Amino acid sequence: MDQEQIHKKIGKNLQNIRKARSLSLDQVAELTGVSKAMLGQIERGDSNPTISILWKIVNGLHISFTSLIEDNVPKVTHIHLDEIEPFLEEDGQYRAFPIVPFEQKKQFEIYTVEIEVGCTHASEAHYDGVEEYILMISGALRLRIQDETYELKAGDAIHFSADQPHVYENIADEKTMYNTIICYPL
Known part of the structure; x- marks a missing residue:
């Protein structure tokens, strides 16, 4: 998977988490300390956020880091x-x-x-x-x-x-x- 696909997945998952919690971009910005503009860019897949920005998001929303990149996981996963x-x-x-x-x-x-x-x-x-x-x-x-x-x-x-x-x-x-x-x- 290339870096661009990861960032689109992060954006989609972030948006799904935000909507599932009925939060606005302003509310997520207040919880995380990440600007509304940056959050919008991440959700659209237009941004290449750093690990530090992603940690601010997961800390503010009390979610795991990989919840931003996860897919459905099969019963057996062989990792390379x-x-x-x-x-x-x-x-x-x-x-x-x-x-x-x-x-x-x-x-x-x-x-x-x-x-x-x-x-x-x-x-x-x-x-x-x-x-x-x-x-x-x-x-x-x-x-x-x-x-x-x-x-x-x-x-x-x-x-x-x-x-x-x-x-x-x-x-x-x-x-x-x-x-x-x-x-x-x-």
């Missing part, structure tokens, strides 16, 4: 990383591949993340009760949560409350790769 279009940040140096989309009955989603050498990516605080698990595959990661710093290497894992700003930094001399599981409160 090279066939998934990632969300790109930091000029493509930070790539988040949506591996397991959110399902209402499961309350979690899984991403494989790749961060190039020297890249740092700051994440907005998620809404209250959201938890994140990081399972390192390769490289080395410095994770800053508020005033605390943690360094992780291949094979390490960390779990934290993601309702506060956090920063990911590749501190290896190679690409760093990890899986992240984002759990939403019931």
